[in-house]
Amino acid sequence: MSTGSPSILRSFSPAYTEDVAQQRALLAEIDTSCRGTLLLFFGAAVVWLLIGTVFGLTASLKLHWPNFLADTAWLTFGRVRPAHLNAVAFGFASNAALAVSLWLLCRLCRVPLMHAWVANIAGVAWNLGVAIGIAGILAGDSTGIEWLEIPGYASPLLFVSYALIAIWGVITFRFRRERRLYVSQWYLLAALFCFPWLYSVAQILLILEPVRGVVQAAVNWWFGHNVLGLWFTPIGIAAIYYFIPKVLGVPVYKYSLSLIGFWSLALFYNWNGMHHLVGGPLPAWLITVSIVASVMMTIPVVTVGLNHHFTMWGHFHKLKHSPVLRFMVFGGMSYTVTSLHGVLLSLRSVSEVTHFTHSTVAHAHTGMYAFFTMVMFGAIYYIVPRITQLAWPSARLIRIHFWASALGILLYIVPLAIGGTLQGMAMINPDVPFLAPDKYSVVTMTLPYLKVRSVSGFIILVGHLAFATSFVWIVARWLKAARHRQASPTTSHV
Amino acid sequence: MRPDMSVVWILFVSSVIVLPAVALLALRWALRNGEFKHLQKTALSIFDEEEPVGRMTDRFPDEPQGSQAHEP
Amino acid sequence: MNYAPLVFLGVFLTLASSWVGLVLAPQLQLGRQQEVKVEETSEVYPPVRPGLAQRGMEVYKANGCIYCHSQQVRPPGFGADIERNWGQRRTVARDYLHDKPVMLGTMRTGPDLTNIGVRQTSIQWHLQHLYDPQITSKGSIMPPFRFLFEKRKIGAKPSPDALALPREFAPEPGYEIVPKPEAKALVQYLLSLKANVPLPEAE
Amino acid sequence: MNQTRDHNMAATTGGVEDLAPADPREHIEPTEAERPLSLWFVTFLCVCFGWGGYYMQRYSADYGALSYDENAGLGGAKTNVVKQVDPYVLGRRLFESVCARCHQPDGQGVAGQYPPLVGSEWVLAPGPARLIRIVLDGLQGPITVKGVAYNNNMTPHRDALTDAQIAAVLTYLRTQKDWGHNAAPVTPEEVAAIRSKTKDRAALGAWTAAELLALPEHEPAP
Numbered sequence: 002m003s004t005g006s007p008s009i010l011r012s013f014s015p016a017y018t019e020d021v022a023q024q025r026a027l028l029a030e031i032d033t034s035c036r037g038t039l040l041l042f043f044g045a046a047v048v049w050l051l052i053g054t055v056f057g058l059t060a061s062l063k064l065h066w067p068n069f070l071a072d073t074a075w076l077t078f079g080r081v082r083p084a085h086l087n088a089v090a091f092g093f094a095s096n097a098a099l100a101v102s103l104w105l106l107c108r109l110c111r112v113p114l115m116h117a118w119v120a121n122i123a124g125v126a127w128n129l130g131v132a133i134g135i136a137g138i139l140a141g142d143s144t145g146i147e148w149l150e151i152p153g154y155a156s157p158l159l160f161v162s163y164a165l166i167a168i169w170g171v172i173t174f175r176f177r178r179e180r181r182l183y184v185s186q187w188y189l190l191a192a193l194f195c196f197p198w199l200y201s202v203a204q205i206l207l208i209l210e211p212v213r214g215v216v217q218a219a220v221n222w223w224f225g226h227n228v229l230g231l232w233f234t235p236i237g238i239a240a241i242y243y244f245i246p247k248v249l250g251v252p253v254y255k256y257s258l259s260l261i262g263f264w265s266l267a268l269f270y271n272w273n274g275m276h277h278l279v280g281g282p283l284p285a286w287l288i289t290v291s292i293v294a295s296v297m298m299t300i301p302v303v304t305v306g307l308n309h310h311f312t313m314w315g316h317f318h319k320l321k322h323s324p325v326l327r328f329m330v331f332g333g334m335s336y337t338v339t340s341l342h343g344v345l346l347s348l349r350s351v352s353e354v355t356h357f358t359h360s361t362v363a364h365a366h367t368g369m370y371a372f373f374t375m376v377m378f379g380a381i382y383y384i385v386p387r388i389t390q391l392a393w394p395s396a397r398l399i400r401i402h403f404w405a406s407a408l409g410i411l412l413y414i415v416p417l418a419i420g421g422t423l424q425g426m427a428m429i430n431p432d433v434p435f436l437a438p439d440k441y442s443v444v445t446m447t448l449p450y451l452k453v454r455s456v457s458g459f460i461i462l463v464g465h466l467a468f469a470t471s472f473v474w475i476v477a478r479w480l481k482a483a484r485h486r487q488a489s490p491t492t493s494h495v
Numbered sequence: 496m497r498p499d500m501s502v503v504w505i506l507f508v509s510s511v512i513v514l515p516a517v518a519l520l521a522l523r524w525a526l527r528n529g530e531f532k533h534l535q536k537t538a539l540s541i542f543d544e545e546e547p548v549g550r551m552t553d554r555f556p557d558e559p560q561g562s563q564a565h566e567p
Numbered sequence: 568m569n570y571a572p573l574v575f576l577g578v579f580l581t582l583a584s585s586w587v588g589l590v591l592a593p594q595l596q597l598g599r600q601q602e603v604k605v606e607e608t609s610e611v612y613p614p615v616r617p618g619l620a621q622r623g624m625e626v627y628k629a630n631g632c633i634y635c636h637s638q639q640v641r642p643p644g645f646g647a648d649i650e651r652n653w654g655q656r657r658t659v660a661r662d663y664l665h666d667k668p669v670m671l672g673t674m675r676t677g678p679d680l681t682n683i684g685v686r687q688t689s690i691q692w693h694l695q696h697l698y699d700p701q702i703t704s705k706g707s708i709m710p711p712f713r714f715l716f717e718k719r720k721i722g723a724k725p726s727p728d729a730l731a732l733p734r735e736f737a738p739e740p741g742y743e744i745v746p747k748p749e750a751k752a753l754v755q756y757l758l759s760l761k762a763n764v765p766l767p768e769a770e
Numbered sequence: 771m772n773q774t775r776d777h778n779m780a781a782t783t784g785g786v787e788d789l790a791p792a793d794p795r796e797h798i799e800p801t802e803a804e805r806p807l808s809l810w811f812v813t814f815l816c817v818c819f820g821w822g823g824y825y826m827q828r829y830s831a832d833y834g835a836l837s838y839d840e841n842a843g844l845g846g847a848k849t850n851v852v853k854q855v856d857p858y859v860l861g862r863r864l865f866e867s868v869c870a871r872c873h874q875p876d877g878q879g880v881a882g883q884y885p886p887l888v889g890s891e892w893v894l895a896p897g898p899a900r901l902i903r904i905v906l907d908g909l910q911g912p913i914t915v916k917g918v919a920y921n922n923n924m925t926p927h928r929d930a931l932t933d934a935q936i937a938a939v940l941t942y943l944r945t946q947k948d949w950g951h952n953a954a955p956v957t958p959e960e961v962a963a964i965r966s967k968t969k970d971r972a973a974l975g976a977w978t979a980a981e982l983l984a985l986p987e988h989e990p991a992p
Contacts, residue, residue: 064708079635108541145628183537183541207668213597281641282660289840290588297818323551362674428646429646438705438706525570597835
């Protein structure tokens with residue numbers, strides 16, 4: 002479809018700008034140029050979503066049913082939990098993030114995705130790297146560093162394939178025909194730029210040439226929190242900034258607010274890694290600077306929250322009609338909730354209670370699932386019909402998916418946040434024994450909350466199965482249509 | 496407790512002098528070059544005649560095209 | 568903003584500033600911290616972990632024990648770590664000089680293990696607890712690590728390592744439970760977890 | 771608002787053709803409406819920055835590499851001091867965190883493995899001399915508790931617990947109300963006396979029941 006796309010080498014010559022411009026890029030042409038790559042990424046994302054959900058459910062069940070699958074070494078809790086984390090973070094979330102950011106860049110730069118075969122190879126390499134990494138974790142080769150458990154023999158593959166995709170984003174950006182930079186493009190470029198720096202510094206200073214002592218913890222949580230804040234969050238916010246105005250047909254409420262939101266997020270977010278170590282063996286100033294940065298995060302969160310909310314003002318009734326809008330608004334509001342919860346958790350007096358408890362886990366899932374994953378679902382529901390030129394086969398499946406995921410994650414977060422806080426209060430009260438089978442003790446009082454979480458895990462799994470069925474169904478229809486087109490090329494398609 | 500001067504200098508110089516200085520320079524350059532003039536136009540840059548302002552571009556597949564409330 | 572290099576410069580600078588603040592500065596402050604000599608015993612603290620305990624650390628890491636157990640003691644007055652006898656003092660950077668990786672942990676679904684080598688020194692207790700936590704800690708949600716043990720027929724005479732198990736956990740007669748090398752290494756690692764040497768900066 | 775153009779909805783395959791028709795046209799010129807920043811938002815920014823600066827200066831303990839207590843630089847009341855608690859409560863906490871791991875939280879022990887403490891003649895002995903020695907240097911070999919024989923080894927707690935802690939936990943065990951114990955409490959001085967008397971015991975290994983029974987109940991006051 003995309004004729005005359007410039008070769009890679011020519012893309013580096015500064016003179017090369019005008020002759021591509023005459024060729025009017027139609028939205029449809031841009032979408033079809035990304036189709037192959039996006040279906041690869043979204044397909045991989047759906048597969049990792051199911052695998053990650055099953056791992057998560059297994060880990061959750063093990064927490065209140067210790068003998069469940071306890072006799073095989075590679076299914077012990079200590080391996081299933083990191084496998085869950087990597088399957089959903091580097092499997093589902095990163096695949097979806099890469100696909101959505103590539104598509105958004107193409108759409109916003111008004112230029113088709115050039116040389117898609119390189120992006121496809123990078124996508125296959127990324128998923129291969131994640132698969133080998135998770136197999137390594139289950140086999141017991143985990144590096145033992147949170148968020149970086151993927152062993153050393155798989156992480157270079159991740160880095161190289163990521164770098165290829167990031168280069169593709171920048172080249173597509175280099176040929177943009179839309180001179181103006183929409184706010185989503187700042188966030189996407191920030192994300193595509195930050196991840197390689199974070200991942201390479203973390204791999205070098207923690208796995209190849211480990212630094213000495215607790216400095217490893219500093220680097221680990223500088224990376225850990227920034228992979229959330231400078232890789233997933235910007236892409237989530239970029240998606241919300243694009244899809245809510247696009248679906249509603251209403252421009253963003255106040256563009257100047259988005260300026261403040263972007264720069265304050267860039268400034269404060271990457272300083273707050275050490276709030277994971279409040280009370281830990283690190284100098285007081287390091288923890289204080291992260292607590293200040295965490296509290297200052299209220300500025301970008303309030304700014305972005307208001308911007309989206311007023312964009313939606315007067316249009317909330319349309320949530321009934323648009324699935325994409327539902328996921329986006331749910332994700333946007335969850336972003337505000339998770340960030341304010343995070344600000345609370347980082348204060349020393351609150352962290353004394355909630356540190357080391359399930360309240361942190363509830364906060365993590367509000368951020369990674371209620372905000373980022375729901376936004377990615379919304380983006381997929383918008384993008385796939387446009388790249389396959391087909392509508393979603395069943396509205397019922399979309400409704401099942403939305404309500405199962407939304408209610409499931411609420412049933413996950415609220416009980417676990419409450420249970421975690423109570424667990425924290427019991428843990429800092431030395432008169433409550435840590436473990437006493439028939440008395441009020443820290444371990445026995447958290448059990449009911451852990452069981453409710455497993456129930457919410459099943460509900461979310463139902464939602465994901467509905468989503469996977471929808472996705473497979475629409476891809477099958479597209480393949481049939483494509484084969485039909487090959488069989489009789491005479492019927493013009495555009 | 497004598498403050499540990501090496502870190503104070505690094506933190507102070509890097510985030511209290513260099514970063515704000517460059518930020519202010521960039522802000523001055525941006526103001527000069529009219530980066531802030533057509534902010535609202537940029538907000539509209541994502542719309543065009545295929546997906547114009549004022550029209551919903553997403554609906555449940557089982558709802559006919561015209562059913563949801565159009566823009567006033 | 569429509570000028571791309573400006574966006575890149577801004578993002579580069581903010582990430583560089585956090586890299587300086589949260590990675591470079593701690594490395595300059597704590598990166599070359601040295602061990603300290605304990606007066607009365609004239610040993611060096613923190614000691615280098617013996618070989619078997621080092622292999623035990625690999626088992627601890629591979630099986631993801633950090634996802635339920637932390638290894639840091641908070642100061643008295645901030646949480647109840649000292650009152651719960653999880654440590655005799657708060658832990659400081661010097662306690663972790665020889666750890667590769669440092670496993671501070673972020674969850675306490677199980678108790679903190681910084682000082683387990685001082686508080687629970689019985690190898691047999693650890694082996695029983697690892698084999699099935701319900702033996703020593705009824706109601707615990709820690710999974711049994713039976714795959715670190717081996718059930719085999721008793722040969723000429725019961726092996727000295729065989730676990731002494733209460734009736735309802737013991738194997739059928741004629742069989743015995745013997746810890747694999749990984750289990751022994753893991754117990755040696757747990758016994759090597761000590762943080763009771765007084766350090767000036769820990770007061 | 772500009773006038774929205776109605777597209778002629780060609781009969782499509784239920785696809786999304788109608789959403790992306792083929793005939794493009796020139797962009798529409800946007801309006802210049804630009805809403806200024808509201809005042810309360812600017813004040814919110816100033817409040818945040820002000821608080822940040824204050825908190826940073828207040829709790830950074832002069833950016834010292836070895837200053838872990840955020841209140842250290844201010845000479846104020848040191849936060850890091852363990853609150854004094856009455857010995858019985860301290861004893862219960864120590865029992866729950868140290869002794870309960872083997873003797874179980876209910877004090878009944880594990881049949882055949884760990885002897886019970888409830889109603890044990892060793893715990894309720896008139897004088898605490900034997901009990902203190904067991905806790906200090908551990909116990910090995912056969913021992914009968916409440917008529918039941920046990921043969922396990924108890925680990926020493928000589929360097930794990932201070933005199934005050936041993937006195938508190940033994941006082942708790944000997945005066946535990948729910949178990950109906952009311953033997954004489956134990957004082958840290960008694961523990962200190964026996965600790966110094968049995969200084970070199972650690973090298974000889976744990977006590978055996980026979981050795982303990984040979985000892986007199988009451989230690990003559992040093």
